[in-house]
Amino acid sequence: MTARLIDGISLSAKIRDELAETVAHLKATCGITPCLAVILVGEDHASQVYVRNKVAACEKAGIRSILARYALNVTSAEVLGKIAEWNADPEIHGILVQLPLPKQFDTDTILSAILPEKDVDGFHAENVGVLMQGGHSCFIPCTPYGVMKMLESEGVNIDGAEAVVIGSSNIVGKPMAMLLLAKHATVTLCHIRSRDIAFHTRRADILVVAVGCAKMITGDMIKPGAVVIDVGINRTPDGKLCGDVDFESAKEIAGLITPVPGGVGPMTITMLLVNTLESAERTLK
Numbered sequence: 001m002t003a004r005l006i007d008g009i010s011l012s013a014k015i016r017d018e019l020a021e022t023v024a025h026l027k028a029t030c031g032i033t034p035c036l037a038v039i040l041v042g043e044d045h046a047s048q049v050y051v052r053n054k055v056a057a058c059e060k061a062g063i064r065s066i067l068a069r070y071a072l073n074v075t076s077a078e079v080l081g082k083i084a085e086w087n088a089d090p091e092i093h094g095i096l097v098q099l100p101l102p103k104q105f106d107t108d109t110i111l112s113a114i115l116p117e118k119d120v121d122g123f124h125a126e127n128v129g130v131l132m133q134g135g136h137s138c139f140i141p142c143t144p145y146g147v148m149k150m151l152e153s154e155g156v157n158i159d160g161a162e163a164v165v166i167g168s169s170n171i172v173g174k175p176m177a178m179l180l181l182a183k184h185a186t187v188t189l190c191h192i193r194s195r196d197i198a199f200h201t202r203r204a205d206i207l208v209v210a211v212g213c214a215k216m217i218t219g220d221m222i223k224p225g226a227v228v229i230d231v232g233i234n235r236t237p238d239g240k241l242c243g244d245v246d247f248e249s250a251k252e253i254a255g256l257i258t259p260v261p262g263g264v265g266p267m268t269i270t271m272l273l274v275n276t277l278e279s280a281e282r283t284l285k
């Protein structure tokens with residue numbers, strides 16, 4: 001193995017320990033307990049696991065959490081009513097609607113109902129717009145925010161680097177590209193219709209893969225010494241977790257690489273806690 005691992009578990013633990021101290025301090029000095037309110041619709045197994053982990057992480061950090069669970073056939077009006085109630089509640093600092101929503105929902109309508117200053121997922125059009133303009137007043141979507149923290153913690157030079165992002169989702173790919181651009185990388189954003197993905201990946205000093213396709217990026221598609229960030233979480237036919245990068249071949253070529261599990265995954269929830277605390281702190285300003 002030539003690549004060094006970027007350990008998302010230990011970086012997460014460090015950030016969460018510091019965060020828990022700040023949360024305790026905020027409670028003791030200002031009487032404010034950061035609070036995250038979460039909406040979960042339907043029975044999607046992965047969403048249930050994510051939400052359970054988010055709620056558990058809040059509890060461990062001293063952040064209060066509220067969960068509203070709805071059956072698959074809940075109406076949009078009912079969910080919008082809950083968001084309006086939480087928007088008006090000064091003791092709630094962050095509101096999150098777990099995605100994907102069932103088909104009857106217009107996701108944009110739901111997300112834009114959340115007050116931008118409580119949108120700790122960073123999915124509201126206003127927060128997306130501020131990120132696009134390179135501003136700092138927005139909430140940054142948690143997964144790409146976590147990736148930036150990983151790059152920062154490893155001292156990766158982003159300025160002028162060739163950064164290639166595979167996957168153009170609103171949750172990861174697009175905000176990831178904007179964050180890398182804001183740090184002066186030359187960014188290529190590849191998507192489902194991109195031709196010759198390997199042509200792009202082989203040029204990447206920093207390669208971020210978020211497509212949801214098991215082991216799609218193999219070692220021969222990676223530039224020697226590159227930083228490889230694997231956002232994918234997939235299951236192999238024998239039930240094991242794996243990323244979008246073929247770790248076995250990639251680790252022989254890359255300089256730095258994130259494992260799956262134990263890489264980007266824990267950072268996503270960590271940055272949600274960071275955003276929730278940030279939102280609570282902003283109420284003091």
Ligand code: GUN
Nearest residue numbers: 096097098099100121142
């Ligand atoms: N579904 C997958 N990732 C996310 C996320 O970061 N936030 C929300 N709300 N839903 C998701």
